[in-house]
Amino acid sequence: MAAVATTPEYNSLPTDEAELKACLRDPNWRIRNLYKVKNKQKRIVPFRPNEAQERFLRTFWYRNVIPKARQRGFSTLIQLLALDMALFLPGSDAGVIAQDLDTAMEIFSSKIKLAYDHLPNIIKEMVPVTSSTLTSITFGNGSKVRIGTSMRGGTPNFVHVSEFGKISAKYPDKAREVLTGTIPAVPDDGLVFIESTAEGRDGAFYNLASEAKADADSGRKLTPLDFRLHFASWWDAKEYELDPEGVVITEKDHKYFDGIEAKIKRKISLRKRAWYVTVRRKTFGGDQQMMFQEYPSTFDEAFSVSMEGTYYAEQIAQARKDGRFKEHIPVMPGVACFTFWDIGNSDGTAIWVIQKIGMEWRCIRFKEGWGEPYSHFARWLQGLGLTFDTHFLPHDADHERQGETTNKSPREMLEGLLPGHRFEVVPRIEEINWGIQHTRDVFSMLWFDETECKDGIIHIENYRRKWNERQACWSAVPDKTGGHSEAADGLRQFAQAHQAGLININRGSTKRKRTGSWRTN
Structure with missing residues (x-):
């Protein structure tokens, strides 16, 4: 796709009609000379692209994903592009999706409508407004710009999704609708812009940006349906500077x-x-x-x-600062491992394998699965080639009945699959938030193998409270729908077992043979 901009052209509006028509046919000229915006000082000024915006104008594609630092101006630029398309491509349907209706209306009034209202009169006479509401504007050339929290109906040829990271985190159903409904409705030669500050290694925005980064790293030629990555940091913003005198930089x-x-x-x-x-x-x-x-x-x-909204962000940040996340943690031979499980009927199963070395509790392996029988996890444990001390199961492992062909408890089934292994059930804790606090309390003892426990780490990073859409706040209970609770609950079994004094490391486990199963002497 050809770039919109080549070199900056900042000129006054031509008075000659032929020259004016020539300028208006050039999108490079229009984006730099027609529009006004409200700057950071709340003054209305001519729009002049900054360095990051210029780079974006030279490189944007049919589909674009933009993880960014705050206040780099991408949202403003993209909305001006939406207005420009509506004005100069008759019959255009441009849509802007925001995280909530208040934000949507603020975007519409402070950017799109403001830019149109401050156009030269001759342009407004050429493309007059035929109808206008708080969330849409329709022009005499058949084009329209609409804004909302979704984009149902119609076939937009320009879509801008603002703060998609927040939408993904708080409104996963809306994010899914954007990906499965809105974007596929945009024709192949239409334009899609998805920008946001990030909200952790999870959700639709993370997945979309990661795929685009993988394509960029591989150098693969993009099709019009592939997303191009545009990352905007803080360090290339000219305004992000300060006189260092008196500033303590450690x-x-x-x-x-x-x-x-x-x-x-x-x-x-x-x-x-x-x-x-x-x-x-x-x-x-x-x-x-x-x-x-x-x-x-x-x-x-x-x-x-x-x-x-997350439960362990502070603890994880401290662990990273302390260097307790390692690319690889070696397994110490002859030292028995403990496992900590989360199991359930409809939920998935998650297992943390933890080895204690000195004062360090090292998370060296992680396994999860949904809809898998216990035999699947038993085979995985046997294939690790580790020595095991005790497997700690959640409180319901002694009485839940799972499966249609057996009346055994999960503990009994696992004992049959792993003969000679020791199993212990962690007592029930009445209030889950107490267990979460126990996990916070013991987090300073934990070390993580980032390679072998990658999925588990992502889950505990993103384990968060449930979002209350009606009250627009985080509730007091965990969100069980994101697939993160199994790993978090498994790690919580470690915290609760440790708090209850159930983990016995003085059973002489170092004397056992490294056979893959624990057996009594």
Whole structure:
């Protein structure tokens, strides 16, 4: 697809009719000279693309996904492109999707309608408004721009989804509708823009951006239906600078910036470093995790843990700071392992394999599955070649009846599948939030193998409260619909077993043979 912009052209509106018509046929000229926006100081000014916007104008594709830092101007630019298409391509149907109706109406009034209202009169006479509401505007050339929380009906040829990360996190059904209903309705030569700050390594926005990144990394030629990745950080924004005099930048901060420089292959000036640490302190109270989310330095940083609504974001951030997430943790031979399970009738099964070395509880393996029999997990454990001490099961393992051909409890079935293994049931805790707090309390003892436990880590990063759509707030109970609760509940069995003093590490397990099963001497 040809780029919209080539070189900046900032001119006044031509007075000669022939020259004006020539300029209006050129989208490069129009986007730089026709429109006005409200800047950060709330003043209405001519739109002039910044560096990131210029780069985007040169490289955008039919389908585009944009993980970004805050206030880089992508939302404004894309909405101007929507208006421009509606004005100069008769019969266009442009739609903007926002996370909630209030946000949608604010976008419409402060960007799209403002830009049209401040057009030169001659343009408004050429393309007059025939109808206008709080969420839509229709023009005399048959085009329209509409905005809302979904885009049902019609066949839009331009779609902008704003803050899709938040939509994915809070309204997964809406996110699914965007992916399965709205975007497929856009013709192959239409335009789709999906932009957002990130909300953790989970959900539709993360999946879409990750696939686009994989395509970018591989160099694969994109089809019009593939998404092109556009990542916008904070360090290439000219305005994100501050006089470093009086700003305390620690040795640890400099080490972080030096590491980012090595990754991005460019320098981060002292003025930019001063801006970053000041925003972290003044805006986010020193919370590094919020900087990762709102002002990411890299793609991976953008999709690190989102704090909003999650149970363990603070503990995970501290663990990463302490270096307790490792690419690989070696298994110590001759040292028995413990397993901690979550099982259920309709829910999935999740197992953490943890080995204690000194004061460290090392999460070295993770397994999950839905609709699999217990024999599937028993074979996996036997195939690991590890020595096991005790398997800790949730409270209902002694009385739940699963399957139509047996009246055995889960514990009895597992004992039959793994003869000689020791099983213990963790007592029920009446209030799940107590168990969650126990998990927070013991988190400082945990180490994680990021390779072998990748899926489990993503689950506990994204284990969060259920969103109450009616009251627009996070509820007090966990969300069981996202597929994260099984892994989190399995890890909670470790915390509750530890809290209850059930884990006995003095049974002489180091003397047992490394056979893959625990047997009494």
